[in-house]
Amino acid sequence: MSPASHSIRTHLCADLRSVHIGEQVTLAGWVHRRRDHGGLIFIDVRDRSGLVQCTFSPDDAEAFALGERVRPEWVVLLEGTVAARPEGTTNADMPTGEVEVNVASLTVLNTAETPPFEVEDGIETDESTRMRYRYVDVRRPEMLSCLVLRDRVAQAFRRSLGDRGFIEVETPILTKSTPEGARDFIVPSRMNPGLFYALPQSPQLFKQLLMVGGLDRYYQIARCFRDEDLRADRQPEFTQIDIEMSFCTQEHVLATVEEVMAEVMDAAGVAWPAEIPRLTHAAAMDRYGSDRPDTRYGMELHCLVDTFANSEFKVFSGALAAGGRVKGINAKGAGDWSRGRIDALNQIAVDSGAKGLAWVAFPTEGDVRSPVAKFFTDDEMAALREVLDIAPGDLALIVADEHDLANEVLGVLRVHLAEELELAADGFHPLWIVDFPLLSWDADEERYTANHHPFTRPFDEHLEMLESDPTSVLSYSYDLVINGLEVGGGTLRVHDTALQQRIFSVMGIGEEEAAEKFGFLLDALAHGAPPHGGIAFGFDRLVMLLAGGRSIRDVIAFPKTSSGACPLTGAPDVVSARQLKEVHLSLD
């Protein structure tokens, strides 16, 4: 049903077409632009559907006088007759360009101050100004279309998940602070002096409790809160499509998600591959140097250990002797880069933790430029060309270092080079990253920490290594990566109290602490927890990606600045002494 039903208007502005010619219509909207010719006035009237041109003729003195008075962004109600535009005055650039409305009467519903910026696409106004006047900003078609797309995607998720027997359940916003993970936003409790709620970082534990509760399949479009520093793709509050299912294997979760994503992408009008390729975490690191590789381009990492096994070059031989790796990438088309540009790459490598970056440029056939090639034998050079598939115009970049570091450094360079060389193909290139290690060693905290979260289920066949070789234990875990952006992630969960205790123990979370922080989860697991698993999608990121944007803020109606402030409301703000006293807080 159109918004024009049950309304003081009969049509939306941009719905008018030649078929309406001769009809009496009533429109309501904002004055977009006025073109006053003295004896004839054009006003483009805008509502969320778009624009239509309205004309005021001096024949109707009353309406004409009002037409002279109105200003941009005034809110008007107007009645008139849809008419064909005179020959030669149609506007092919406008959907309504064949017609215009000859206005018989106009009512000013509201006046408006001059807007702080133009209500049109493509403006370059400072973002905090746009945020401060967000109600003006969202009148711009490109902003409106982002919110519409967001709605489309949300509706598609609801429909698709509902069709598959998932039940939408809301979980608490006022909840309990948990260790691990991000910093919590906390809320003082007036009725319980000195005690605090925390806002959820995700509904993780609640959805597991719902599985124990026999809901079987749950989803929620859930608001999540994390008190960490912001980025272009990170807001302090954000939205997840949160999904959990019981009695399933990893394959069942992935299959369900693939079906749902196919339907969602179809609803969003996006081309989407029939099958989502999979890559293990280890393979992703090995081939792309990243656990969220951008597969819109190649430039994979290649192992040069065999190539330089007997190298005289001390940097290489030293790294290999220490058990490290020599790996390289081929920056195709960068063979003629200046020394300065290559030095910049070296700086990126060093900033990423490498000791340095070896490079060999092949600007033209038979020409080689390199500060290190003199250390290579002819055979080594030939092998290098072979392994990296070098052609004239290419640039070989080589890192020799400890295994993981060599991968990561090249991974960073790969992303940087792809941007500079504009390698990314069009469209959306999703892939699954699976089989993440369960735990990582945190050198700062001197303990093992969960890669995903502490409730992730280890591979059954790796359980015996849990205490003896914790970092070698892989887990039932999966991330959905699209164009180098982590869009979703999930795991199968531990559904057994004893195993959960073992994992806490390996992580250095004692029985007492576990009982205090997660006691309710452990209790639940002891009350008949089915095997279960799920996934959560970063909804804002996904919509941003589909909208082709670079900032998550453009798909959030009222986002915050990078310091977590809201220029519109002025939040965060001071509260009164009385409010503080009521919640038993005093400030420094």
Next chain:
RNA sequence: GGGGGUAUAGCUCAGUUGGUUAGAGCGCUGGCCUGUCAAGCCAGAGGUCGCGGGUUCGAGUCCCGUUACUCCCGCCA
């Protein structure tokens, strides 16, 4: 917490080696104008040069500090 960038009219920006009264386009206000659609023409208003301090005869410009916005690193299971 660290690094980079930005801050001059409502918006987007220019402003030279420090030098008279800080400019432009758009927008805004007024006037003219009957077929425009980024209407056109004429006229006009509009400035705490982010803020504070310093150097100087003189600071939008140089120095120090600071705030806000923004991008990145750390951080974000």
